[in-house]
Amino acid sequence: MAQDRVLTGIVVDEETLTVDELAQACAVERRWVRARVEAGLLGTTVVGQVQEWRFASAELARARRLVALERDFDANEELAALVADLIEEVERLRAQLRGA
Amino acid sequence: MEYRDYYRDLGVERIASADEIRKAYRRLARKYHPDVSKEPDAEQRMREVNEAYAALSDPEKRAAYDQIGQARHAGEEFQPPPDWGAGFEFSGGEPQGMGAEEFSEFFSSLFGRAPRGARPAGGHRMRGSDHHARVMVDLADVYQGATRSISLRGARLDDDGRVVSEERVLEVAIPKGVTEGQHIRLTGQGGAGIGGAGAGDLYLEVRFSPDSRYRVEGRDVYQSVPVSPWEAALGAEIDVATPSGTVQVRVPAGSQTGRKLRLKGRGIPGNPAGALYLELRIVLPPANTEKARKLYETMAREMAFDPRAAGGG
Numbered sequence: 001m002a003q004d005r006v007l008t009g010i011v012v013d014e015e016t017l018t019v020d021e022l023a024q025a026c027a028v029e030r031r032w033v034r035a036r037v038e039a040g041l042l043g044t045t046v047v048g049q050v051q052e053w054r055f056a057s058a059e060l061a062r063a064r065r066l067v068a069l070e071r072d073f074d075a076n077e078e079l080a081a082l083v084a085d086l087i088e089e090v091e092r093l094r095a096q097l098r099g100a
Numbered sequence: 101m102e103y104r105d106y107y108r109d110l111g112v113e114r115i116a117s118a119d120e121i122r123k124a125y126r127r128l129a130r131k132y133h134p135d136v137s138k139e140p141d142a143e144q145r146m147r148e149v150n151e152a153y154a155a156l157s158d159p160e161k162r163a164a165y166d167q168i169g170q171a172r173h174a175g176e177e178f179q180p181p182p183d184w185g186a187g188f189e190f191s192g193g194e195p196q197g198m199g200a201e202e203f204s205e206f207f208s209s210l211f212g213r214a215p216r217g218a219r220p221a222g223g224h225r226m227r228g229s230d231h232h233a234r235v236m237v238d239l240a241d242v243y244q245g246a247t248r249s250i251s252l253r254g255a256r257l258d259d260d261g262r263v264v265s266e267e268r269v270l271e272v273a274i275p276k277g278v279t280e281g282q283h284i285r286l287t288g289q290g291g292a293g294i295g296g297a298g299a300g301d302l303y304l305e306v307r308f309s310p311d312s313r314y315r316v317e318g319r320d321v322y323q324s325v326p327v328s329p330w331e332a333a334l335g336a337e338i339d340v341a342t343p344s345g346t347v348q349v350r351v352p353a354g355s356q357t358g359r360k361l362r363l364k365g366r367g368i369p370g371n372p373a374g375a376l377y378l379e380l381r382i383v384l385p386p387a388n389t390e391k392a393r394k395l396y397e398t399m400a401r402e403m404a405f406d407p408r409a410a411g412g413g
Binding site for chain 1: 227232
């Protein structure tokens, strides 16, 4: 099934994800996303009702990271979020170091 | 295909208990976690560890694996026996979960047999799973847009409802102005759906190839530019090779190392486009000839300059 034609995608930040799309992308249920947003662990900038929530690239990366941490280490959700915060901070610092 | 020794990948004995396997997995997951690991092959090892754990943590899969695994060695050529799968029924529609698209051909040929309901004629419908991969791009690519070829190992249902593993190559357009960490969503390029349901999507996370010339923050690009002492002191027009081509830049007289020249709109394109910051770095010519030494000596004698005095360098 090799393909020759060039595929054109959508940049997630231009068309952000709904709560169901985010859940699907992370292979979790909608209520997993909802619980973490309501606990302030994910999507801290979302506003309005659940149907209006939108998630950009950074939130997708964070959600996948949370899923993996919770699953791989049986981590509770606050601990997984704390680790994700630290990883994001390390990424920021590394980016500043790079090529400077 | 190659036989994979899952016990060796996790570093446990064949008689290891479920608890020992879980502990070994967690230890390795921490060691090779791609976000923190300093091991050069962390990503590859993490994939192997994930795959081994997916096989050995599930009692059904472990039993099946143990049956074929007697007296085999990792890397050995392996073909599943013709009647493979007849004696086992693996439960669950998508038991492998997230990341399974990266598992080896060996894994999918052993455990990828779709459950009964997954046969194309079955009544059960389920949308395919979303897949994830990374795509490496050069900074110059996002200034113009580019195409990148990426190869992915995918799984597909054959006519008998068995999952066969295959390598596929996708040509993907890298949109102009995309930045690091953004995801490109390719609709319908994820896992195949079941029972006529739609395929999942493929998300590509954009990463910039390491380039020591540039540092990127959001859409702003930082580039270090070497200048001579006289260019910095007297001012000059210099040519600088930037990601968007060579530009002529005016170095203001009296510049010091660290001075940033901001070129509006010459960062990563977008709305608004980022800026390009040229960070000046004064490079001293070596005093390795008689003439050069003389010039430095003349400066030392005739310029009253103490960089450690207040207001100096």
